[in-house]
Amino acid sequence: MNRREFAKLMGVSAVALSGIPLGITRAAGQTKGGTLNTIIQPEPPILVTALNQQQPTLTLGGKIYESLLRYGPDLKPMPGLAQSWEVSPDGLTYTFKLFPNITFHDGKPLTSEDVVFSMTKMLPETHARARAIYSRIERAETPDPLTVIFKLKAPFAPFLTALDCTTGPIVPKHIYDGSDYRKNPANAQAIGSGPFKLKEWVKGSHVHLVRHEGYYRKDEPYLDEVIYRVIPDAASRSVALEQGKIQLTQWNDIEFYDVARLSKLPNYEMTTKGYEYFAPHQWLELNNRVKPMDDKRFRQAIAHALDLKSMAARVYFGMPKIATGPVSSKTRFYEKDVKRYDYSVEKAKALLDEMGLKPGPDGKRVTLKYLIPPYGEVYQRAGEFIRQSLGRAGIDIQLENTDVGGWAEKFSNWDYEITGNLVYQYGDPALGVSRTYISSNIKKGILFSNTAGYSNPEVDRLFDEAASTIDEAKRQELYSKVQKILVEDVPVVWMFEAAYPTFIDKRLKNVTSTGVGVHESFSSVYFG
Amino acid sequence: MSSAAINKGGRAGAVALALASWVVKFVAVVLVIATFNFILVHAAPGDPAQVIAGQSGASDEKLLEQLRAEYGLDKPYPVQLANYLGRVLTLDLGYSYRQQRTVASLILERLPATLLLTATAFILALISGIFLGTLAGIRAGKWSDTLLTIVSLLLYATPVFWLGLMLVLLFAVELDWLPAFGYATIGVQMTTFERMLDIGKHMILPVVSLAAVYLAIYTRLMRSSVLDVTHQDFIKTAKAKGLKQGAIIIRHILRNAMLPIVTVAGMQAGALVGGAVVIETVFAWPGLGRLIYDALLQRDYPVLLGVFLVMSVIVIALNLLTDAIYRMIDPRVSVRAAS
Numbered sequence: 001m002n003r004r005e006f007a008k009l010m011g012v013s014a015v016a017l018s019g020i021p022l023g024i025t026r027a028a029g030q031t032k033g034g035t036l037n038t039i040i041q042p043e044p045p046i047l048v049t050a051l052n053q054q055q056p057t058l059t060l061g062g063k064i065y066e067s068l069l070r071y072g073p074d075l076k077p078m079p080g081l082a083q084s085w086e087v088s089p090d091g092l093t094y095t096f097k098l099f100p101n102i103t104f105h106d107g108k109p110l111t112s113e114d115v116v117f118s119m120t121k122m123l124p125e126t127h128a129r130a131r132a133i134y135s136r137i138e139r140a141e142t143p144d145p146l147t148v149i150f151k152l153k154a155p156f157a158p159f160l161t162a163l164d165c166t167t168g169p170i171v172p173k174h175i176y177d178g179s180d181y182r183k184n185p186a187n188a189q190a191i192g193s194g195p196f197k198l199k200e201w202v203k204g205s206h207v208h209l210v211r212h213e214g215y216y217r218k219d220e221p222y223l224d225e226v227i228y229r230v231i232p233d234a235a236s237r238s239v240a241l242e243q244g245k246i247q248l249t250q251w252n253d254i255e256f257y258d259v260a261r262l263s264k265l266p267n268y269e270m271t272t273k274g275y276e277y278f279a280p281h282q283w284l285e286l287n288n289r290v291k292p293m294d295d296k297r298f299r300q301a302i303a304h305a306l307d308l309k310s311m312a313a314r315v316y317f318g319m320p321k322i323a324t325g326p327v328s329s330k331t332r333f334y335e336k337d338v339k340r341y342d343y344s345v346e347k348a349k350a351l352l353d354e355m356g357l358k359p360g361p362d363g364k365r366v367t368l369k370y371l372i373p374p375y376g377e378v379y380q381r382a383g384e385f386i387r388q389s390l391g392r393a394g395i396d397i398q399l400e401n402t403d404v405g406g407w408a409e410k411f412s413n414w415d416y417e418i419t420g421n422l423v424y425q426y427g428d429p430a431l432g433v434s435r436t437y438i439s440s441n442i443k444k445g446i447l448f449s450n451t452a453g454y455s456n457p458e459v460d461r462l463f464d465e466a467a468s469t470i471d472e473a474k475r476q477e478l479y480s481k482v483q484k485i486l487v488e489d490v491p492v493v494w495m496f497e498a499a500y501p502t503f504i505d506k507r508l509k510n511v512t513s514t515g516v517g518v519h520e521s522f523s524s525v526y527f528g
Numbered sequence: 529m530s531s532a533a534i535n536k537g538g539r540a541g542a543v544a545l546a547l548a549s550w551v552v553k554f555v556a557v558v559l560v561i562a563t564f565n566f567i568l569v570h571a572a573p574g575d576p577a578q579v580i581a582g583q584s585g586a587s588d589e590k591l592l593e594q595l596r597a598e599y600g601l602d603k604p605y606p607v608q609l610a611n612y613l614g615r616v617l618t619l620d621l622g623y624s625y626r627q628q629r630t631v632a633s634l635i636l637e638r639l640p641a642t643l644l645l646t647a648t649a650f651i652l653a654l655i656s657g658i659f660l661g662t663l664a665g666i667r668a669g670k671w672s673d674t675l676l677t678i679v680s681l682l683l684y685a686t687p688v689f690w691l692g693l694m695l696v697l698l699f700a701v702e703l704d705w706l707p708a709f710g711y712a713t714i715g716v717q718m719t720t721f722e723r724m725l726d727i728g729k730h731m732i733l734p735v736v737s738l739a740a741v742y743l744a745i746y747t748r749l750m751r752s753s754v755l756d757v758t759h760q761d762f763i764k765t766a767k768a769k770g771l772k773q774g775a776i777i778i779r780h781i782l783r784n785a786m787l788p789i790v791t792v793a794g795m796q797a798g799a800l801v802g803g804a805v806v807i808e809t810v811f812a813w814p815g816l817g818r819l820i821y822d823a824l825l826q827r828d829y830p831v832l833l834g835v836f837l838v839m840s841v842i843v844i845a846l847n848l849l850t851d852a853i854y855r856m857i858d859p860r861v862s863v864r865a866a867s
Contacts, residue, residue, distance in 0.1 A: 035715060042822065045626045053584040126594075129586035182598065187628050203627075203637055204814025206714050227714055231812040235693055236709045239701060243708060405574020405827045408582035447578065447587045 030222050034527040036508065038248040039237055040207060040228035047190040047198060047207070049169045050118065051126050051182055058166045059250060060228055062519040063209055064105075065169035065192035068096055068115065068148075069160070071515040073276050075332060075427045077160055078514070081110070081170060081193070082148075091155035091470035098146045103214040104172045105189075105197040112142035117173035119150075126181050133162045133431070157470050158428035161332075164277060164516055167426070195221035195523035204230060215523065222526035238262060247505035250518040256317045256378055259501045267506055272319065272499040274517020279328035279425040279432075280500075282320070284386070284493040288453045290417050292366060297351045299490040303341035305348035305393035306386065308495055315381050320496035325487045326433055328497050331425040333466075333479035338487040348393040357394075365394035371410060371419040374403050379420060412447045422498060423448060427515065429479055430467035437491060438463050454491030558841060562616045565836045566609050569829055575601060576626065576827040598625040599829065616837065622830035624823075631834035634819060641711055642815035644727075645807070646800040649735045653742030654793055660743075661750020662782065668755055676747065684744035692737040692810040699733060706732055709812040734811040738804050742796070749792060753785040760784075787858055794850030798843035802835075 040056050049061035068082040077085075082096040102110040120140050123130035136156050141149040152159065162168065170193060175186045190198045195217075196209035207228040211221055229246070231237045234255045240246050241254065241262055254262060263270045284302065292298040308322045327334045357365040372383040380401075387397040397418070402410065410416050425432035435441050435448065439455040459482055466478035502518060504511050510524045511517070577595035581587035596602045600611065615622055621631040664676040683691075700708035707713075707730050718726060757763065758781060766776050805817035816835065823831035 046628050128588045128591040204818055231709055232809045236810055236812055239696055239708050404582060404825055405579045408578035409574045412578060447581050
């Protein structure tokens, strides 16, 4: 698909014990200047990523706020604000050396104090995901303005994977310390240290970012400005691309049905790269508390009865990859050697017969409600496909519609039978995968917890052990084991590793060179 | 209110009393509407904290608690309602925690763009609708009438988003004469005149799409109204008196045929402030319609209630204006004092 050569960025050895300082490599001949026009949809409520972690906020805020590390497409850490780092052999002490001369958009320097304030004070207060991870920090030290030392309460293997710009954005201490974070008037200004700063935000129309002249990386950023336009209508977004009014689209900007047509445009290339860190995993969420879904055989029957191949082709126009289990193939510690559920109505019926779920006179064995996730037309189509597909095996599906508010409320309070879910993995099973399956995360009223209600002490133990071990080989062994158990039990029916089309103007370079793709700071993006 | 001055002293007192009672009624109506809005909005399932959590990819108890406390949702309903009505009485529209802005500033920011779009389309449609409808009515049965009727029926039946998209395909994509979306060119330095021209250019397609529907309504309404009036006795009398055709049309037919149009236009004018969600969406026009729609999906209660309130006040005001216009056109409607 992708005919693009990525500029090879220098990687860091996986064992970052030695902490090799990195010069920023530059390919020859980047031109400075130019305006990047792109889309932001829906419009974010605010731009401070420390306070709001909705998708658009993170995409836009990634240009404004930076974090200690960046990650390659292979999810190996690369220098961010930190130029080097060290991990003690016991996995408890992390030492980061910052680049010199980093400044915030208001001209004030960014020091180790700001890093410690952000990661130990503000983010644990305002950012649910950061709270879960950074609360493991027992204490932080700042021996000098460019050195940060974190001591953890217990070893936590993925700590080094949780320092990306969406999890750990560094905010200015001098603005936020001691204030009511969410009501701070400076939120409108969104002052970070990223390569681009906010010039103007016309609500409902566009967000205009311009070069941060005090950026610490030599010659960067190359672009003069980035303009995010709010274009709510899908057809209008496609028109904007066809007219060449924009040079980049991301996430759901372009609907799946338009991808094939627009991929033929000569001046753009389409890629699905740049989502490796998030690795959005899509599944059929089964409420394990509702009969007959408490029976493993019934869940396996659903897995056999879903014709994922045609669903990928018909509903998603061939974009996604079929998922094989709880861990995405893009996430670390993926295990491919697990039980496979081939599409077979016969096998599904055999399992249902074995359970004693015999078809009635109308051929229906059981009736279940499917709550359609309210995130656009494609989910509606997917729901219709699922109904048809499962109907062949005698599992009668009734579709229910609601809006975002209603869906979130019903789903999180376990007031559903089947629904669809799409969850990010954040590069490590301990960050994004285990939360769906461990018993301690069965929490009513909380989305993205263990909403299915699956509970298995062995699975709990394996996830727990794997998160606190820093030996990679040992972790792989534990995660492989847990993946095999989960695939056998099918607490939810995994469907796809969701793919999103990113259309990039061919003159534009370095857009998806890292694992967070379009969320990246764009400091090295340029028009060639 | 210069008419009051001409009246005799006794009338002046009555008018003052009427006015006072009217103000009391106005405030009461607004409060009832505000209460009704509040109950309606909060009756919808789903809470704002869950919506935000649902779009953040992660959530825990603390986040939900924080958000609910911010929205004031942790207090019992009657307390929330009382707080809200108290704010309404002090003309405070509240604060959107989701967008970290006062509701008043959000509305004021969007209102100009919305009024520019909807008022232009509305006035354009009203004037041309009256003109075309009169033309059709006078020439009832002739080919020009048939043509107008067919066109207005077609326009009336066309979904507005489809019309908008077709216009974009033709004038923006194929011919490249006009911009396809947005309200102005971004990031370019311009003089004031150039800027006005630029906005004007961006307005053409959304205004035409939006006006098309209104135009169809007013044309058809005006036609039937003109036909109605033409067959009445006083027109025969006017003709018998030997008045010229032009004078009859303007002084007698139009004046009387306008009445239903004024009624309908008055009712529709209230909706102008609400913007036109579909057109604003298709053309990425930064108007109030989209603000309301987003607020609804996001359960941004303060914004929703604020916009509803502003709209209801404007609708009440427009009803009064409609009455006034009615009185000017139709002398049979007398001043209805506080009745």
